[in-house]
Amino acid sequence: MEPPEGNTWFYIKNHQQQGPVGLFELEKLFEQGILPAETFIWSKEMNCWQMAKSLNILPDSVFMSKKLEQPEENLASVWQELEKDTYPNGRPFVRYLARFFDLSLFSLVLMTFVSIFSPKFILESSGIFIFMLSLILYVLVEASILSIFGNTLGKSILNARLRTTNGETLNFLTALKRSIFVTAAGMGFGVPFINFICFYYSYCDLKKNGKSTWDQQIGTVVLYGQVGLARILFVSLFPITLLIAGIMI
Structure with missing residues (x-):
């Protein structure tokens, strides 16, 4: 899924919903490793919060390099933990x-x-x-x-x-x-x-x-x-x- 062409993005870091940032700044946060690929992000063109990884904001090669550095994770359990702590469905x-x-x-x-x-x-x-x-x-x-x-x-x-x-x-x-x-x-x-x-x-x-x-x-x-x-x-x-x-x- 391609990311929407919005210029204003919000993201979740350290259990806080933060932003706004532009798309260029958001990409740099991922490229520099400040935000992991599983970070929830949202823009006004999206219907709900989604993992950055599912939107293909970073090139596939960046995600692949991170996979090589880390052992394989159970993405289902990761999703549940992130969903529990970061309130993507509102509070x-x-x-x-x-x-x-x-x-x-x-x-x-x-x-x-x-x-x-x-x-x-x-x-x-x-x-x-x-x-x-x-x-x-x-x-x-x-x-x-x-x-x-x-x-x-x-x-x-x-x-x-x-x-x-x-x-x-x-x-x-x-x-x-x-x-x-x-x-x-x-x-x-x-x-x-x-x-x-x-x-x-x-x-x-x-x-x-x-x-x-x-x-x-x-x-x-x-x-x-x-x-x-x-x-x-x-x-x-x-x-x-x-x-x-x-x-x-």
Whole structure:
């Protein structure tokens, strides 16, 4: 299979999804032995992450010389290990945890602000209404955060980055379009039952294609890195703690 003629490539090294680099620079990384032939790579013209070896980016002679230097490996087991450690099919739970952490943090700030100026509104509003209101307002807030800082706090904690397929940070309009798409198609605007259906289909879509429908259509990509258990627990427990505190109050 011939590699696509894209000029922007992402690759995985040391369990981190990195890039973008041009095709010439990518070839040099392989030629100099910095990246092995089994490295997962991706460009916006590809449907999913694939091993560089399967795309014939390097001449066959380069791969042959490496085979002579090393004993024959079980490529099936190598693939399984790489697939397990480098997340070529996306990481739905990392994305969901990051979003719910960011939403919970925003809701806490919003409710604190509103309770100071209008405590009656908090007392008379249902939890579902407050969640939906926070979800809609967060669309604008998230777009602003992404365009200014390049990432949200939740994604940063979980070592995930959101970029365009050209490797740039999102501008406000692109970030706003993506936030609306995620809120509508990925979360069903927070409407009970509908949101669970949206969660399920977006999860299946991400696991099957390696990227969500909105990322594919808008031209964005989420890059993942390794993340420790302590960070996962912190991001997971924060929304739960706020929920319990809200019920008790």
